[in-house]
Amino acid sequence: MKKVALMVLTGVMALSLAACGSTSTNNASSADSGSSGSRTYFINPKSIGPAYWAAAQKGAEQAASDLNVKVVYNAPTEADSSKQINMIQDMLTRKVDGIGVSPNDAKAVGPIFKKALGQNVKIVTWDSDAPDSDRQYYVAPDTDKAVGELLAKTIGDEIGGNGKVAFMVAGLGSENQIAKSDAAKAYFEANYPDIEVVTTVSSDDDQQKAYANAQNLIKTYPDLRGIIGFAGGEPPAAAEVVEQAIKDGTLKQGQIAITGIAVPSVVKNYIKNGTIKTDIIWDPGKLAYATVYVLDQLAQGKEITDGMDIPTVGTVKVDGQNVFIGTLQVTQDNVDSFGF
Incomplete structure (x- = not known):
């Protein structure tokens, strides 16, 4: 019976991987709404595979289309900090305009964020923060x-x-x-x-x-x-x-x-x-969408203000360097109403 249960759980995981679309560190998902988009952002979750990050990827890709920018969405297949940092380094070499990172290790990303800042690359953390780093904003559901x-x-x-x-x-x-x-x-x-x-x-x-x-x-x-x-x-x-x-x-x-x-x-x-x-x-797609939006605002020299309205996301709360999109509670009464 335990073997059957593990097969069921593995099946759920397989669906998550299929939804994600890319599970290889060498096969990044790139969303580009057209050649006229001149700004490129690297959106880096903790890992590729779980359903949560697959849902986030859809939001990042939607933002790329809506904002006419290019988004590269990729991460290691496991939550590995050193591999994550290597991927960020590669994107800095490719001269992206901004990076949105969910750090696997808040302290370990400090040096690579400092390097990004030195290259005038915009830095936003999302889902997980690195508060003692040079990141400019943290996008989250709530504190x-x-x-x-x-x-x-x-x-x-x-x-x-x-x-x-x-x-x-x-x-x-x-x-x-x-x-x-x-x-x-x-x-x-x-x-x-x-x-x-x-x-x-x-x-x-x-x-x-x-x-x-x-x-x-x-x-x-x-x-x-x-x-x-x-x-x-x-x-x-x-x-x-x-x-x-x-x-x-x-x-x-x-x-x-x-x-x-x-x-x-x-x-x-x-x-x-x-x-x-x-x-x-919270809707991970909206979280990733907001991350791309904030990066694009920063890249254009625009301010991030409390009460600002982000398309598809809604009104967000901005508290210092934190951008909050809000949380949701799922119960038997509303579980069928969610599309992710």
Whole structure:
């Protein structure tokens, strides 16, 4: 049965890869609305493959078409910081006008960002930040603190404010994963002192590793009450493992609550089954679209202002060097309404 479950999860991953369109570090996806577009931007997610980044790619490509610019969307096939930095270096050599990066390691990108700045290349981080670097803006759904607190409140309410909870993250060096999980822990301490965070496990953005992590969690902590997945691959992996354990009779329905950040289409069945009651998400396509838009504004010498309206994205909040597009909550009531 475990083999069957892994095949199901692998099937989901295969769909994600197909949707992504390019899974090779040597086969970048390039969106160009025409030869008249003179500005080129490198949009660099953490990795290529997961459904979250595939949805983001569509937004970046739409922005390229709408703004009449060229976008190169590419990343390593795994969340590898050194490979990511090498790709950025290659794009600087190709003299792109701007880079939009979701750093795998917030500190490691510092030197390459400084080099980009020296070449007058515009720098925007998105999804995950490098706040101590030379980046000019960070595009996100909300502050990492706000998202982390919302996830903690969601799971805390579901388990009645007490019990053991495990954190599943995509990377231990990613600024957004660190900040969100730290905020969740602080929220528990302040509001749910009877909740104990027993461990934090990382998948390195690898779906099968996330699945194995979830298996180990329910074996190691038989009294586990909740799991928070802080990245797109973690909640579906946890949900698949929990549902399989329920079928095998080793867990009872509702014994482990799950919440996290995941693309609605990937967790739709888990939400409908009640395995996941609430999913926290934002439209990754709009996030990538906003990233391209901000880069293009900067490249043209235009200001980024609070309340500005970004086509297809809507009105955004600008707080200092942060651009926020807003979050969404996915439940059984609205899960069918999302197109990503």
